[in-house]
Amino acid sequence: MKITKLLIANRGEIAVRIIKTANKLGIKTCCIKTSHEPKAHYLSLADEIIDFTDIVSDVPEFLDVDRIIEAAVAHKVDAIHPGYGFLAESPYFAQRCDDEGITFVGPSADAIYKMGNKTIAKQIATKHKVPLLQGSHGNVSNFDEAIQIADKIGYPVILKAASGGGGRGMRIVEKASQMEKMFKLASNEAEKAFNDPSVFIEKYVRNPRHIEFQIFGDKQGNIIHLGERECSIQRKHQKLIEECPSPALSPELREEMGAEAISIADAVGYYSAGTVEFLLDEDKKFYFMEMNTRIQVEHPVTEEVTGLDLIEMQIKVAEGDSLPIKQEDVQLNGWAMELRINAEDVQAGFSPSLGVVHKVIYPTGPGIRVDTGMYDDSVISPNFDSMVAKLIVHADTREEVIKTLKNALNSFWIRGVKTTVPFHKYVLSHKKFMKGDINTSFIEKELDAFYETDQDEIMLAAFLASYDFAKELENESADDVNFEKGKEINPWVLNKRLKSL
Amino acid sequence: MRRSKKNTEKYIALSAEGKKFEFRDILNGEVKVNNKTQKIKFRQNNGLNFIIYKNKKYLVDILEKDQNKYEIIVNGIGHSFTVESPFSYRRKKFLEKSKQNSKTESITAPMPGKIVDVLVENHAEINKGEPIIILEAMKMQNEILSHVSGTIKNIHVKKNENVMKDDLILEVEK
Numbered sequence: 001m002k003i004t005k006l007l008i009a010n011r012g013e014i015a016v017r018i019i020k021t022a023n024k025l026g027i028k029t030c031c032i033k034t035s036h037e038p039k040a041h042y043l044s045l046a047d048e049i050i051d052f053t054d055i056v057s058d059v060p061e062f063l064d065v066d067r068i069i070e071a072a073v074a075h076k077v078d079a080i081h082p083g084y085g086f087l088a089e090s091p092y093f094a095q096r097c098d099d100e101g102i103t104f105v106g107p108s109a110d111a112i113y114k115m116g117n118k119t120i121a122k123q124i125a126t127k128h129k130v131p132l133l134q135g136s137h138g139n140v141s142n143f144d145e146a147i148q149i150a151d152k153i154g155y156p157v158i159l160k161a162a163s164g165g166g167g168r169g170m171r172i173v174e175k176a177s178q179m180e181k182m183f184k185l186a187s188n189e190a191e192k193a194f195n196d197p198s199v200f201i202e203k204y205v206r207n208p209r210h211i212e213f214q215i216f217g218d219k220q221g222n223i224i225h226l227g228e229r230e231c232s233i234q235r236k237h238q239k240l241i242e243e244c245p246s247p248a249l250s251p252e253l254r255e256e257m258g259a260e261a262i263s264i265a266d267a268v269g270y271y272s273a274g275t276v277e278f279l280l281d282e283d284k285k286f287y288f289m290e291m292n293t294r295i296q297v298e299h300p301v302t303e304e305v306t307g308l309d310l311i312e313m314q315i316k317v318a319e320g321d322s323l324p325i326k327q328e329d330v331q332l333n334g335w336a337m338e339l340r341i342n343a344e345d346v347q348a349g350f351s352p353s354l355g356v357v358h359k360v361i362y363p364t365g366p367g368i369r370v371d372t373g374m375y376d377d378s379v380i381s382p383n384f385d386s387m388v389a390k391l392i393v394h395a396d397t398r399e400e401v402i403k404t405l406k407n408a409l410n411s412f413w414i415r416g417v418k419t420t421v422p423f424h425k426y427v428l429s430h431k432k433f434m435k436g437d438i439n440t441s442f443i444e445k446e447l448d449a450f451y452e453t454d455q456d457e458i459m460l461a462a463f464l465a466s467y468d469f470a471k472e473l474e475n476e477s478a479d480d481v482n483f484e485k486g487k488e489i490n491p492w493v494l495n496k497r498l499k500s501l
Numbered sequence: 502m503r504r505s506k507k508n509t510e511k512y513i514a515l516s517a518e519g520k521k522f523e524f525r526d527i528l529n530g531e532v533k534v535n536n537k538t539q540k541i542k543f544r545q546n547n548g549l550n551f552i553i554y555k556n557k558k559y560l561v562d563i564l565e566k567d568q569n570k571y572e573i574i575v576n577g578i579g580h581s582f583t584v585e586s587p588f589s590y591r592r593k594k595f596l597e598k599s600k601q602n603s604k605t606e607s608i609t610a611p612m613p614g615k616i617v618d619v620l621v622e623n624h625a626e627i628n629k630g631e632p633i634i635i636l637e638a639m640k641m642q643n644e645i646l647s648h649v650s651g652t653i654k655n656i657h658v659k660k661n662e663n664v665m666k667d668d669l670i671l672e673v674e675k
Contacts, residue, residue: 168641185635188617189642236641347579351612351666352639359548376548382613386639413549414577415562422577453578457559460552461580462514462522463532463541464561465571469584470512470527492545 003027003079003103003319007072008046010062010083012373013390014295015042018081021311030077032068034061036383041375050075060383062086065093072102079103079318081311088294089116105318107217107293111268115291118162119200122288124267130260130288133279135202143183147176149201156204159183161190168193170237172204207439208279210234211246211286213261214302214310217271218317224327225258226306229275229298232438233427235350240420240443241427242298243337244305247398247436248280257286264291273299273314279440297340297390300371304336304394336394337401339409339424343380343388343417346450350420352386355379358416360388363408367394367401380417388419398436402428422451467491513590517581606649606673610664614638619660625653627673634658634670651675 005028008015015031019042022029031046035053043049050071052061061067063086072080080097082088088106091113097104106112115121119138126132134153139162140146150157150173159182161169169190171182183199191197210231217223230246231239249257261276275296277289299310308325317323343357344350357378362370372389380386391408395401409425427433432446443450468491514522524532530541542553552559552575565572569584585593617635621627632644651673658670 185642185644192637192642345579348611348666354613361547361549382639413547413560415549415560418574418579419577451578453575453580456554456557457575457578458516458520458580459522459532459534460541460554460559460561461573461575462516462520462582463524463527464552464563464573464575465566465582466512466514466522466524466584467527467530468563468566468571469569470510474528492543492550 001078001103001319003105003315005030005048005075005077005079006105006315007031007050007068007075007077007080008042008083009068009080009087010085011037011040011042011384012387013371014083014297014373016045016373017371018083018311019045021309021315024309025312025315027315030075032061032071034383036061036381037379039377039379040373041378042373048075065090065096068093069096069100069102072097073100077102079105079315081105081314082294084294084297089292091116103318105272105314107270107272107274111270112293114268115270115274115293116163118160118164118290121264121290125264125288128263128267130264131286133203133205133287133289136200139198139200140183143180146173146183146201147179150176150179153201153203156206157201158204159186159199159201161186161194161196162198162200163194163196164190169199205279205281205287207441207445208281209246209248209439210239210277211249211257211280212275212277212292212296213258214296214299215261215265215270215274215276216310216313216317216323217265217274218322219271219320220322221269222323222326223262223265223270224323224325224330225261226302226308226310226330227332228254228257229296229301230438231298232440233433233442234440235443239298240340240342241337241424242301243335243398243401244301245332245335247438248284253284253286260286260288264288272317273310297387298338300369300390300392301336301338304369304392305332305334306330307333334394334396335398335401336392337398337405339391339405340420341388341391341412341424342420343386344420345418346420346423347418350450352382353380353418354382354386356416357388357414359414360416361411361413362389363391363411365404365408367404368392368408369394388414388417391424399434402434422453426451464491511587513585513587514582515585515590515593604675605654606651606675608633608645608647608649608670608673610636610666610668610670611645612636612638612643613665614643614663616658616660616662616664617642619656619658621653621656621671623653623656627651627653636664645670647673649673649675 006022007030008018019029028047030048032050087093091109094104094109136149156174159171169186171186173182186199187197211228213228214226228246229242229244231242233241264276273295275292278286280286343353345353369392370389374388393401393404406428512524532539544551552561562574564574571582573580614636617637619634621633627647629650631647633647634645636643636645654672654674656671
């Protein structure tokens with residue numbers, strides 16, 4: 001069944017990304033306007049707007065399944081794309097779409113449920129002999145039980161939210177004495193984030209790489225993989241840099257891991273886009289971690305290297321088409337890397353840098369792609385994630401990608417909020433990173449700083465402060481009546497005025 | 502007359518890390534580095550502010566100013582400076598000396614967020630590195646640790662309260 005009107009139940013860059021493909025396919029788009037960012041960029045691109053600004057509710061707009069379904073019915077949409085995030089991982093939401101005769105652009109509710117619950121997912125993996133890390137069989141009810149299990153499998157162990165994802169509700173425990181505190185933290189966080197306090201426990205592998213496989217299935221039962229992505233550069237389990245392919249994989253290992261990824265997806269009759277995550281240890285042994293039943297933030301690197309439009313494939317599969325390609329048609333061309341530019345203060349432990357993006361100019365050039373929903377006067381709000389943009393570069397080799405990214409970062413201009421640009425500049429120049437010698441502890445263990453600044457920059461900051469101060473003093477002491485007094489006046493404006501005298 | 506006097510005055514910029522810079526005739530847009538005079542130019546382009554120095558372009562901004570306290574951004578990195586005249590600089594030095602003898606240390610919120618839990622009680626002993634509160638920011642729970650050892654004196658926050666960056670959480674008597 002052809003989709004003619006698509007509700008995009010998300011915001012920011014992913015809404016913009018989905019609209020782009022919908023436009024290409026001639027599908028009308030419908031977006032949700034919230035009171036937190038009523039002037040957001042994605043809204044200006046939508047054909048139709050569903051207005052949620054008057055709603056007073058404790059449930060955030062993009063978490064409110066019932067209201068979204070109600071609006072979808074009222075606006076007569078025939079499909080919903082949830083983007084990534086809560087709705088994309090909610091079997092209830094997918095089921096509600098089904099019940100209303102609305103096409104859910106994603107896998108079946110059953111597949112989301114089975115893979116979304118990590119305990120069930122592990123059982124499925126065990127049954128299909130996919131390598132796994134040892135851990136609790138099922139959820140752990142209290143910290144005493146957690147200590148017993150941890151004693152059996154050996155420290156360090158990791159506590160994870162059963163319904164979790166994105167690093168929330170995860171804690172590493174190094175020794176028994178930390179268990180009580182960590183168990184509470186993980187459980188609290190899990191309850192807040194996912195409305196489910198249950199956690200499970202597993203062996204923690206030190207210095208592993210995060211390797212994930214992009215898989216794709218159709219409703220006819222075909223499943224292929226589109227190669228891997230390495231997302232080892234993480235902070236508190238939040239990915240910051242992703243690349244395709246991984247410098248750690250040989251074609252043989254790729255084939256082996258890809259086959260395991262497909263077998264997991266096959267076990268739940270998976271269709272649409274999905275990601276199977278593995279840990280790869282220093283001996284190139286890999287362990288299945290979890291499957292994400294949705295399009296991922298980092299999907300562009302796979303798109304760049306394979307030349308495919310994954311959103312388009314999702315929509316076509318949802319319409320009932322079979323996959324346009326077979327496994328042997330999948331080609332990985334060159335290298336791609338994505339930097340997540342977040343509005344975070346790297347000088348203050350990556351704390352959110354909230355506020356208005358007064359001005360932003362993104363880099364352009366051959367091989368450079370910027371996926372963003374933030375433009376001039378966009379607001380970084382505490383209600384949503386802090387992403388400003390994803391900077392993606394595709395080139396022939398990893399070295400060229402890094403070189404182009406460095407240049408691109410030097411022409412990424414933003415005023416109003418602090419971003420992770422200085423962090424990325426620093427990492428891209430790190431010897432081990434350049435060699436591809438990375439793992440998930442890279443930030444913690446290899447970086448002695450999160451950014452670099454040189455003597456000239458510090459001196460210019462001192463100069464600008466002193467200049468502005470001197471200018472203000474001068475204005476105060478001037479004998480003339482000062483009409484400008486109290487107004488924002490900066491050296492640049494003054495400079496201009498002096499010139500025009 | 503006063504105007505020309507201010508123009509030739511010396512200014513001292515002190516960074517939060519203790520670096521000291523001295524500028525004379527600053528409004529001429531010149532600095533002396535290693536006895537060489539360098540020109541500094543301001544450029545405004547597309548709503549962005551740049552400084553041109555030694556043929557290099559720097560994106561700069563005055564993020565915050567409060568009297569003589571400045572938060573300046575250069576190429577995305579923030580620098581805190583206070584600007585002093587030679588007289589106010591001497592006074593500041595004197596005040597700092599007497600402050601060192603003070604026995605109370607304040608712990609402030611490192612980021613905006615919500616207090617999920619307060620882990621300490623009034624009058625309790627605390628060691629450096631021990632957690633005092635759990636602060637939730639951007640859906641992540643963070644343990645805020647004490648940077649000093651001592652006795653908890655005043656707790657200024659409660660569970661479920663929202664705090665802004667640099668809000669006072671509690672005081673510790675050393």
